[in-house]
Amino acid sequence: MLYLGNLPLNVGAFHPMGTNELVLNRRLLNNKKGFEYQKHVFAILLHEYLHSLGFEDEQQVRKLTYKICIENFGKNSAIAEAALTGPWVDLSEEDFDVIAPELNLELIKDFEKIDINYII
Numbered sequence: 180m181l182y183l184g185n186l187p188l189n190v191g192a193f194h195p196m197g198t199n200e201l202v203l204n205r206r207l208l209n210n211k212k213g214f215e216y217q218k219h220v221f222a223i224l225l226h227e228y229l230h231s232l233g234f235e236d237e238q239q240v241r242k243l244t245y246k247i248c249i250e251n252f253g254k255n256s257a258i259a260e261a262a263l264t265g266p267w268v269d270l271s272e273e274d275f276d277v278i279a280p281e282l283n284l285e286l287i288k289d290f291e292k293i294d295i296n297y298i299i
């Protein structure tokens with residue numbers, strides 16, 4: 180299950196261990212810059228998904244995320260770069276000044292539809 184929440188800007192997302200939930204930082208998506216967030220969202224969700232599979236070590240997860248991205252999209256792809264840098268490289272100091280008033284979790288409906296047959 181995927182949620183959007185107002186997290187501190189230095190947090191991309193988190194996975195509560197032992198659950199099937201990922202919480203993605205709405206504030207990163209709502210940033211006014213309008214730059215390519217899809218590459219960051221993909222890298223962040225992949226990272227958290229690996230945590231949900233039981234990988235707890237942060238360094239190992241970062242390496243696996245990068246490895247999966249370069250193997251599937253190429254070393255010079257925007258997604259591999261996003262996996263390496265994270266979304267924070269594109270933010271300014273002012274972006275970090277805004278304080279989120281509350282978590283305000285929102286469930287993304289149909290994120291994982293059961294009728295999709297990509298898992299064999």
Ligand SMILES: [Zn+2]
Pocket residue numbers: 226230237240
């Ligand atoms: Zn992590």
